[in-house]
Amino acid sequence: MGYFTNQIGYPQDLLASRSIIKRKNYALIPPEGLVRNVIPGFENCDVTILATPKLGATFVDYLVTLHDGGRNQQGFGGENVETFVYVIDGKVTASADSTDYPLTSGGYLYCPAGVTLRLENTNGGQASQLFLYKRTYQRIKGYEAHVVSDNVKNLEKIHYEGMSDVTLQDLLPKELGFDMNMHILSFKPGASHGYVETHVQEHGAYVLSGAGVYNLDNEWIPVKKGDYIFMGAYVPQAGYAVGKDEFSYIYSKDCNRDVDC
Incomplete structure (x- = not known):
């Protein structure tokens, strides 16, 4: 191996x-x-x-x-x-x-x-x-x-939920034909999520640059470039950037579908 x-x-x-x-x-x-x-x-x-x-x-x-x-x-x-x-x-x-x-x-x-x-x-x-x-x-x-x-490089950087030092890029169209999307979320040094998220969507995230501290099920865990993070459904999650470099990661998200009962 x-x-x-x-x-x-x-x-x-x-x-x-x-x-x-x-x-x-x-x-x-x-x-x-x-x-x-x-x-x-x-x-x-x-x-x-x-x-x-x-x-x-x-x-x-x-x-x-x-x-x-x-x-x-x-x-x-x-x-x-x-x-x-x-x-x-x-x-x-x-x-x-x-x-x-x-x-x-x-x-x-x-x-x-x-x-x-x-x-x-x-x-x-x-x-x-x-x-x-x-x-x-x-x-x-x-x-x-x-x-x-x-x-x-060609995609718009959207200010994430009104925060100028956190940007989001959508890699796929927001159309009902797509049951998932890929995003890149980037934090300037010291920036963070606005709140701890809890939702049904799951994520697989690969850290592209920088370092941060991530809340995973209310455990604060240091992460850095090259790390991979899996977040299951309903896991409380949020992060903030530390150090001198931008903290950025690419992640998947399931979307546009109802949930089976």
């Missing part, structure tokens, strides 16, 4: 971890201790599986490093599975069926259910890193999702 951060041999300090796993509730997964998973179809890639139904999520998140020649031409997703890829760093060609989308850092591609996602590293021999997502699509009569590709 191997360690994702290439830390091998004996540790130089106490054997310890910042990981916190509370299934069906919340989780903090730092990069230290992540392992590489062998996934059919991924060639010359380091793939780490993050949130899954085994953790309590209704989706699956991955962290993928495509090395020189790294690709997935077999295809990712399926008839009832929607997929999303975000380029953390590097350059790739992502394909939705037979249509290619060249993506650089901050670029993304959403493939609705029934459209196959393929990936190829095009970063001139250097590695590219991706945040990858899949979920079983919840269909409703009269509405369909469609392929979406863009770069966050």
Whole structure:
């Protein structure tokens, strides 16, 4: 399997971890201790599986490093599975069926259910890193999702709930055909949520920059760039930025659907 951060041999300090796993509730997964998973179809890639139904999520998140020649031409997703890829760093060609989308850092591609996602590293021999997502699509009569590709550099930064030092970017359209969305939430140093949220939606979040302290089920937990956070339904949650840099993370949210009884 191997360690994702290439830390091998004996540790130089106490054997310890910042990981916190509370299934069906919340989780903090730092990069230290992540392992590489062998996934059919991924060639010359380091793939780490993050949130899954085994953790309590209704989706699956991955962290993928495509090395020189790294690709997935077999295809990712399926008839009832929607997929999303975000380029953390590097350059790739992502394909939705037979249509290619060249993506650089901050670029993304959403493939609705029934459209196959393929990936190829095009970063001139250097590695590219991706945040990858899949979920079983919840269909409703009269509405369909469609392929979406863009770069966050082109997206409007909305002042989050009236706060000028907290911004939100919506990566997907606010249309009923979409049963989920991806957002990037960014906090200037010292900024925070306006209140502790409690809601039915669940999140999988990857920290892109900076550091913060996050309230997860009323436990305040330090988090930083490279950490992954899972937030289950009804988990109280909020955060604030610490340090000198902007605290920013990309996260998924289920939306636009009623709840089964």
